[in-house]
Amino acid sequence: MMERLRAERLKRRKLKQRHGAALREIDFLRARLQAHEQHGPQPPILPPPGSLRPELQPRAGRATLWKTARTRLLWSGLTADQALYLECTCLQRLARETGRARSHFPQIITIRPADHCFEITHQGPTVREMVQAGSRVPVPDPEAQVSRIVDQMRASGVVHLDMLADGRNLCVSADGHVSVIDFDIASVDGVAYSGMIERHLTRFHESGGHDGYASLLLKILQQVRA
Numbered sequence: 449m450m451e452r453l454r455a456e457r458l459k460r461r462k463l464k465q466r467h468g469a470a471l472r473e474i475d476f477l478r479a480r481l482q483a484h485e486q487h488g489p490q491p492p493i494l495p496p497p498g499s500l501r502p503e504l505q506p507r508a509g510r511a512t513l514w515k516t517a518r519t520r521l522l523w524s525g526l527t528a529d530q531a532l533y534l535e536c537t538c539l540q541r542l543a544r545e546t547g548r549a550r551s552h553f554p555q556i557i558t559i560r561p562a563d564h565c566f567e568i569t570h571q572g573p574t575v576r577e578m579v580q581a582g583s584r585v586p587v588p589d590p591e592a593q594v595s596r597i598v599d600q601m602r603a604s605g606v607v608h609l610d611m612l613a614d615g616r617n618l619c620v621s622a623d624g625h626v627s628v629i630d631f632d633i634a635s636v637d638g639v640a641y642s643g644m645i646e647r648h649l650t651r652f653h654e655s656g657g658h659d660g661y662a663s664l665l666l667k668i669l670q671q672v673r674a
Contacts, residue, residue, distance in 0.1 A: 469521040469644070476525070476643030511570040512557050517632070518564070524633050525642030528564045531632050534641060536566060538631035541604040549600040552593065552627050571627035575615025575672050584674040587624040594665045597628055598658050607635040609648035611661065615668040626669065 517532035524531060542553040554568035578584070587593070601608065610617055610633040619627040633648055640646035656663070 465522055469525065472643045473521065473525050476646060507557055512567050513570050514565055514567050516563070516565040520632075521644075523644070525644035526632075530641060532561065532564050532566070534634060534636070535631045537636055538604075538606045538608075538634050539568070541606055541636070542600055544604065549596045551625065552597045552600065554627070554629055571619040571629055572621035572625070573619060574629075575618045575620060575668055578620065578672045579615070584672050585620060585622060585624050586674045587620060587626065587669055587672075590626065590666060590669050590673070593626045594662050594669075597626065597665065598662045602658055605637040606631070607638075607649065607652060607658075608661070609633045609635060609645065609652055611664055611668075613664075613668065615671060618665060618668050620669070620672055626665075628665075 515535075517528045517535065519528045520526065520531070526534065536556060536559060539554060539556050543550050543555055554571055556566055556568055558567040560566065573581075573583075608617075608628055608631060610630055611628070617628065617630045619629055621627070633645060635641075635645060635649050640649045652661070655661075
């Protein structure tokens with residue numbers, strides 16, 4: 449009986465949180481609409497996934513994984529369609545440059561828009577996983593690696609807004625190659641595609657922008673450097 453009551457309370461709390469998140473997104477959309485021509489047709493915040501035209505990369509023997517975009521109002525404020533389009537757009541932009549810079553981000557191998565899923569290269573274990581396993585690796589020239597990552601983001605107009613101190617979205621391969629993953633909370637060309645992302649973007653700028661982001665990456669890497 450008590451377990452059922454607790455489950456019901458938890459369910460009601462979750463519904464209330466989702467309701468609050470939905471109302472915040474409505475406020476964001478209303479403000480965005482007011483900023484444009486009141487009587488003009490409004491373009492969608494993000495185009496449909498079917499309009500994606502990524503440059504797919506060959507597997508070339510690399511390990512890969514599948515990721516599924518989901519509607520997560522409490523997390524990103526985006527629908528599954530929007531989440532898929534945003535992350536794939538970020539990865540596509542980051543892959544435009546040739547050379548070493550693009551290797552610091554996952555590469556899109558296959559995309560299935562109707563299923564909201566896509567296959568990407570596996571970039572190695574995350575810092576959080578390495579800390580939990582008690583493992584460390586030499587990281588060659590971390591400052592140069594972080595500099596390439598941040599320069600590539602600047603050049604691509606992409607802002608990664610989900611870098612947490614535990615390093616769950618920062619990978620380090622066995623040879624010390626650093627990669628940033630998970631662009632489901634991100635901005636392209638300075639645009640916030642939801643109220644939740646707008647709040648993350650505000651905190652990003654308040655924390656020093658790309659320079660602050662670079663400092664955070666170096667601090668996270670200290671947890672696993674041999």
